[in-house]
Amino acid sequence: MDLTELLAGGRQELRRGTVVLACLLLLRRPGYGYALLDRLRDLGFAVDANTLYPLLRRLESQGVLSSEWNTEESRPRKFYRTSPDGDRLAAELLDDWKRLDTSIRALDQGDPE
């Protein structure tokens, strides 16, 4: 297996869990599906539309996002927002992320032990 293939696989594994955290953090300000997709891509999260939209719906059914139809604009849009439960989940995940980052950095700079 050549390196590019390994890299693609490794990246996919690394990113899998980060999209959930990114959504929870981004949606602290309400947003709708397409805008969120656009924003995530600008930030460098390679996420497919047909993965993100079902994910939002699942997170809503799990109670970490809430949703509301906004009918004020030209067309109705479903706006998602991180719920209080979602905020707590995001805080926990963020702590884990920071710990992981510290550990990985330490490993990279030579195991202290």
Added chain:
Amino acid sequence: MTALTDRYVWAVLRAVPASQRADLEPEVRALVADAIDARNGDPALSGEAAERAALTELGDPAVLAARYADSPQYLIGPRWFAEWRRLLTMLLPIVVPIVSIVVLAANLLSGAAVGAALISALGTGITVTIQMLFWFTLVFALLERFGDQELSTGTPAAWTVDALPELPDDGRLGIFEVASTVIANVLVIGGILWVQLQPPIVLDGQAFALFDPALWSFWLPYFVAVSVLEIAFAIALYMRGRWTMTFAIGNALLGAAFAVPAVWLLQNDLLFNPALVAKVTAATDGTWLGVTGVIIGVSVVAIVAWDAIDGFRKAIAASRR
């Protein structure tokens, strides 16, 4: 919204559970509309091209629907794959050769040419393989979808150290014990078919079936069925690896299921072909027929009883180990 979008939305909705459709439709429509709007800002794209590009980005509606429905997108997942493979790799190499050999023997004994018998056996082997693969896969795919949710999440939570297999030891059954049971029963089945369908008994140029042909209505198929059960039993026993009390009881019951009707038929002069008996009685004084009947009956009872006792003896020995 054009026909293309309507077709896309319909393709998604028809593939999700009915309960989700009403809720999902406006959502999918809004997503498509947003994606089209984002592209309408691009002067290089016509309206239709923008719509096509937007729908292409959303991808295969079947995939989107499956993700919305949150149903597995694989037939057998990690929870069941190992079990599925273990069962198939254990059963296929046992069942397929046995069935093929039974078919081969039955064909040869009923007088088929060797080539035809081989082709028939090979065909049956392939059919049995395909059937087993299909049914096992179907059962596991259903388990994957409708089995215990906790079990199907992919974590081996249900596994405990108690499930570890026993180390092979002296109590472990050899393949030869199974093979001898299988061969003996194949011979019984083949023998019944042979003496009835291709009778080797020829007196004065006339061939006689050994057993009463009237027994085809029930008892001969019954004995064949019991023998098939004996083969299945031997395979089950081999998979279990050692004798247990349950197996010993099953063994005794199967033996009785064979011996009791056989002796009863013998005792009431219902077993052998009356035409053959009449012919033999006419030719000789016939008293030896009764003696032969007694000898056969006693032998059948002795063999079955010994086999039943042997099963219990092995079960007790295995439990002490």
